[in-house]
Amino acid sequence: MEGNDKAKLCARYADDKKAEDIVIMDLRGISPITDWFVICTANSAPHLRAVRDGVEDGMRQEHDIKPLISDGNQESQWLILHYGDVIVHVLQAEKREFYCLEDLWGEAKTVKWKRGK
Numbered sequence: 001m002e003g004n005d006k007a008k009l010c011a012r013y014a015d016d017k018k019a020e021d022i023v024i025m026d027l028r029g030i031s032p033i034t035d036w037f038v039i040c041t042a043n044s045a046p047h048l049r050a051v052r053d054g055v056e057d058g059m060r061q062e063h064d065i066k067p068l069i070s071d072g073n074q075e076s077q078w079l080i081l082h083y084g085d086v087i088v089h090v091l092q093a094e095k096r097e098f099y100c101l102e103d104l105w106g107e108a109k110t111v112k113w114k115r116g117k
Contacts, residue, residue: 001063003028003085007036008113010081010088013058014040015115017051019090023102024111031105035085039101041093045074051090052079059083 007024014022019040028035042048052070059065065083072079077092078099089101102110 001065003035004111006059006065006083006086007038007111009059009063010038010055010083010086011040011113012115013055014038014051014088014090016058017054018047019051021096022113022115024113025102025105025108026111027105027108030108034082034087036087036111037101037105037108038086038088039096040088040090041096042090043093045077045092048074048077048079048090048092052081052088055081055088055090 011022011024019042022040025037025039027037040051042051056067056070067081067083069082077095079090081088
């Protein structure tokens, strides 16, 4: 599966769990660690876990794709799923605002995706 398609699926599964402000970033040629970021916001610690689990379960059950790494804990307010060419960042609003990954990787293109698809 192409990284772009994988990133859109991850965004869709995050959206299914009511994640907010979902952004897909194309990091090809910019990042040495991955090609795509999916960044989204959860509004509480339980929501953080639900979004992460929703993405992980959807990718595994529907596409037989497991993350290489699932990192973070609820107290950190930032959970990560690493699928090789796609890294999913699920953050609570305070952490997302503080780390501002979209600005840090500002030269990356933002990819449009349709909610609910």
